[in-house]
Each structure stands twice: as C-alpha cells, then as structure tokens.
Amino acid sequence: MNRVATCAAAxxxxxxxxxxxxxxxxxxxxADRPAVAYSTAGVLYLATESGRVVRKIEPELPIGDFAISPxxxxxxxxxxxxxESGGLFVxxxxxxxxxxxxxxxxxxxxxxxxxLAQFYSDPEFxxxxxxxxxxxxxxxxxxxxxxxxxxxxxxxxxREVSILGSTVASDGLPFGxxxxxxxxxxxxxxxxxxEGHSFVTDAGGEKLTEVMIxxxxxxxxxxxxxxxxxxxxxxGCVLYQAGEQPELDPARIFRLSTQEASSAAAMLRLPEAxxxxxxxxxxxxxxxxxxxGYRVEGxxxxxxTGGDREITFxxxxxxxxxxxxxxxDCR
Numbered sequence: 001m002n003r004v005a006t007c008a009a010a011x012x013x014x015x016x017x018x019x020x021x022x023x024x025x026x027x028x029x030x031a032d033r034p035a036v037a038y039s040t041a042g043v044l045y046l047a048t049e050s051g052r053v054v055r056k057i058e059p060e061l062p063i064g065d066f067a068i069s070p071x072x073x074x075x076x077x078x079x080x081x082x083x084e085s086g087g088l089f090v091x092x093x094x095x096x097x098x099x100x101x102x103x104x105x106x107x108x109x110x111x112x113x114x115x116l117a118q119f120y121s122d123p124e125f126x127x128x129x130x131x132x133x134x135x136x137x138x139x140x141x142x143x144x145x146x147x148x149x150x151x152x153x154x155x156x157x158x159r160e161v162s163i164l165g166s167t168v169a170s171d172g173l174p175f176g177x178x179x180x181x182x183x184x185x186x187x188x189x190x191x192x193x194x195e196g197h198s199f200v201t202d203a204g205g206e207k208l209t210e211v212m213i214x215x216x217x218x219x220x221x222x223x224x225x226x227x228x229x230x231x232x233x234x235x236g237c238v239l240y241q242a243g244e245q246p247e248l249d250p251a252r253i254f255r256l257s258t259q260e261a262s263s264a265a266a267m268l269r270l271p272e273a274x275x276x277x278x279x280x281x282x283x284x285x286x287x288x289x290x291x292x293g294y295r296v297e298g299x300x301x302x303x304x305t306g307g308d309r310e311i312t313f314x315x316x317x318x319x320x321x322x323x324x325x326x327x328x329d330c331r
Contacts, residue, residue, distance in 0.1 A: 034072065035285060036296055038314035039063045040307030042080065046072065046317075049285060051296065051303035059092055059099060065313050067123035067132055074156060076102070076123045076132050080311035085137055085147060086121030089154070100159075105136050105152050107163050107174075120152075122180050126187050126203075127318070130156055133164070133181045133190055150174040151181050151192060164190070165205035175208070182231045191238060196226020198240060200256070213254055213261050217242040230278055234330035239264060239281060247289050251275040255329060267327055283319030 034046035034054055042062025046055040057063070057075065064080030064087070073094050078087040089102035104118055119137040126133070136149040150167035154160075169175055181192045183203075190201050191211075198211040213227055230239040236256055243249035250272045251264040265272040274297060277289035285298040293305040294314035305314050 035282075035317055035319060036287070036305075036314065037066075037068050037317055038294065038305045038307075038312070039066055039077070039080075040293070040305060040312045042311075044068070044075065044077075049296075049298060049301055051301075057092075057094060059097055061090060061099065063092075064311055065121055065123070067125050067134075067315070068317075069125050069129045069156070070127065070318060071129060074125075074129075076125075076134075076154065078120065082308075082310040084119070086119045086135070088118045089120045089123065089134070091154075091159075102154060103159060103161050105161050105163065107136055107150060107152070107168075108138060123154075124181060124183060125156075126183050127185060128187055132156065133183065135179050135181065135192075136163075137177075147177045148174045149178060151178050151190070164201065166201040166208040167192075167205070180229065182229070184232050184235045186235050189235070191229050191232060193227070193229045198227050198229035198238065200238070211238055211240070211254055211256075212259065213240065213242060213252075217252075217261065231280060233264075233281065234326040237327070237330035239278070241278070247277045249276065251278040251281075253330070257329070268325070279314075280316045281325075282316035283325055285316050285319065287314050287316050 032048060035049045036047045038045055044057040044063045044066060045053050047053050061079050063075065063077045066075055066077035068075050075092040075094060076089055077092065078089060081087055090099050091102055092099050109118055117139070119139065121135045121137065123132050123134040132154040134152055134154065136152050137147045138149055139146050151164040153162050153164060167175060167178055176194045178192050178194045181190050183190055188203055190203055192199055199208050200211060201208040211229065227240055227242045230241065230251060233239050233253060238254045238256065239251050240254060241249045241251055252261055253264045253267050254261050264275050274286070278286060279289055279294065280287040285296060288295045288297065290304060293307045293309065293312055295302070295304050305312065
C-alpha cells in the first residue's frame, strides 16, 4: 500500500481528527492559524494548513452544513439530516456556546404560522462578517422544481432575515432552485448556481445576470449537471466546472470582463488532476471532493478530513496571501 493510501486508511479509522498525508515533500505551515474548517460527525474542527486541529467546537446540537464568521466567533449551521436538503438554521456564539434559531424567512414562512417548514442551506459569511447569504427552499426533499427558492440574507447584528430581490422574478416567483451562493472578495457581488446554470448578482439585489459559458461546455444530458459554480478567483473571474461527472471534471475559469473561458490548470499553473472535483480555493490551498470526505491540498500538503459525505462539510478559511495566487486579470 502506498503512503497516501495508508494515510487515507488511517483517517477512516480516526475520522474525528484530520490526519495529514504528505503527497510531496513535507513543509511547515506558513503560520499556526486555522486555514480549514470542517464538520464531521456533528463536530466542527478548525485546522491548520497541515491538518493539525487547533480548535474543536462541539455544541449541544450536531453541526452539519455551516458557515463560520471571519473572526471565528459565530457559526451558522443546520443539524445534519441525510437525504434532506438543508434545515433550520441555528446561530452559535462560539465563546459562550449560546445558540438561537434563526427567524423564519419572509418568503416561505410567516412569523404568525408556527408549523411551516424552514429549509435553508449553503450559508456563507460576507467578507466583513456582517451578513450571511444562504439558499431557501420550499421543501426539504424532491426534484429541482419542488426545491425552487430564492437567496436570502441574515443580518448578523440585528438577526433580520431578508430576501435578495434579484433572485425573485417580476411575478413574485423564484427564478429556480438557487444554490451555493458565494460572496466576491470585495463583498459587492454574489455568485450562485441555478439548475445547471450559474449567475452573478450585485449584493444590493438590483440585477441578476447569467454567467454565459460557451455552449459547447454546457452539456444538458440525462446524467449532466450542466455548469457548477465553485467560487471566485479574485473579483474578476469565476471558477466553475461543466460536464458529465462533477467529481471528475477539472475546474475552468470564466473572465467576467472579456466573457472568455479557459483552463484553470493553465492559468493557475497547476496539474489538471489537482483541479478535478474542486470545491474551494484560497491562497495556496484548495479543497476537493473525495470518496472518503474532503481532500485539502497545497504546496507539500495533502490530507483528508474523512467522514460520511452526506453529513460532512469542509470550507477553506480566507488566507492573508490569497491575492498572490490570483492572476492579474482576475483581480
């Protein structure tokens, strides 16, 4: 058994702690600060670049899908429910352990009606930590038509919940099943995915435009997911995948200024294999889908979170040197 396979097996045995696996020559982390946040078995872990856990957050309720504020003081999460898309959001104060449920959204829910379901998913904090953008759903399970819903905001200070206006059509209905919203680094735009397409909207909710990748890439067959927006590369470029196999297709880059698409591997000067199944990129680090969890990679770094993929989530934390990895025409 090779070194990486041996380490992967070890992670599966000790799934509660990330086990670093060095695919290349081992190097010391740039700083002893959290670079990755991941939840597995209901517990949230903060780890350094090398995978060493520096903080463990274990509230009374198990943590599934989550977002953590830039100052690491607040977590917004759902309790994991395999087979369902999202759930009620809980706001956790990390220092005190205090938790409170988020107020119902004003689109699907009304404060006067107690028995309406609340299904929320894909939360992400704004760069300044003042707001959380997230997806709202009509139901917890079903097809994309049944799951249609707009994006919404949580004001962290006031706890007010509001709908992002540009994600609702003029007839008052959502444009579709909106998922995976991502703030641009400057906090002025939001990128999202909608039923095999991707879009960009201003954070004020005034205008929504589709990310128009070449028709030859937008495959819509029975087994295709069309286009999946991974996130931002600077404020000027969108990272995405398009094809038949989301876990295997390599990442590509779309320049908003020129409306041109190109290989992420060529632009970032990385092997294409290291950009297959990409789910996040920050500074020198990237996180990829793996059958046994999520794999974190970087210069000399290769480790696996481990855990049941249905109730395991991983996010890269913003890095101070993120600008160094962004091509000039994407900034």
